[in-house]
Amino acid sequence: MVTILVTEDDAHIRRLLREHLVMEGYHVLESKDGDDALQVMERHHIDLLITDVMMPSMDGLELTRDLREAGYEFPILMITALETLDDKKRGFSSGGDDYMVKPVDMEEMLLRVAALLRRAKIASSNVLEIGNSVLNQEQLTISTGDTVVELPTKEFRLLHKLLSHPRKIFTRQQLMDEIWGYDVQSIDRTVDVHIKRLREKLSEIKDFEIITVRGLGYKAEKRGLS
Known part of the structure; x- marks a missing residue:
């Protein structure tokens, strides 16, 4: 099931959006502003x-910029009462990725x-398939044959990020920004600790490996690739 986050400070509009999305079969999460949205994510x-554009605290423009700078690539539909060409350009x-003007036609x-x-x-x-291994984002699991490993959210997101872009090198900072970017308690060592835990938990899965690229960061590769 696809998960959609609705970020809107007007509770009535937020409820309407949620109701129509749920009727269409989507799983819907809600937040009242940009700061709240980051906590949900x-x-x-x-x-x-x-996301609405005009919100207290962190507005939709700032939220969108911060997410893109942190490497989040999911689609973003902006909703606002502002309708000039300059508003749309911003x-x-x-x-x-897309822009709708209120009142929204559902x-x-x-x-x-x-x-x-x-x-x-x-x-x-x-789901994401790598060889005989399957990552399930709803269940936060990786399975192969009769083996199923359930992972904590951040470990799963880290593994999913690496396996979604095989052979691409991610620096520790890139991974920190996307997975822990809004957790001020995180430190660089966090990435290394989570990679170590993943390697230990997935030692019996042979479809891929997580490789340390000295001086740069990490990448994932299917077994047998150089």
């Missing part, structure tokens, strides 16, 4: 963000959400 994987320039919103997910190639099953 610390605990949950999301596939698409719908929305797209901040990293938004049927059109659902069409836009489906199109964004289709373009992002988000599968409703939320």
Whole structure:
């Protein structure tokens, strides 16, 4: 099931969006502003963000910029009462993928959400296959044959990030920004500790390996590749 986060300070609009999305079969999370959204994303994987632009605390433009700078790539649909061309330019320039003006036509919103997910190639099953191994984002598990390993959220997100881009090198800072970017208590050593735990837990899975690239960071490769 695709998970969508609705970030909107107006509780009535937030409820309407949620109701229509749920009726369409999506799993919906809610937040009242940008700061609240970041806390939700610390605990949950999301596939698409719908965000209002004008909100107290952290607004939608700042939220979108921060997410893009941290490496988050999921689609972002911006919703706002601002409708000038300059307003739309600011929305797209901040990293938004689509833009709707209030009052929102719910049927059109659902069409836009489906199109964004289709373009992002988000599968409703939320699974990633590497050889005989399958990562399930809903269950936070990796399985191969009869072996199923359940992982804590951050370990799963770290593994999923590496396996989603085989052979791509990620620096520790890149991984920190995406997985722990808004946890001020985190330190660089955190990445190394989580990689060590993953290697220990997945030692019996032979479809891939997590490789340390000295002086740079980490990458994942299918077994047998050089």
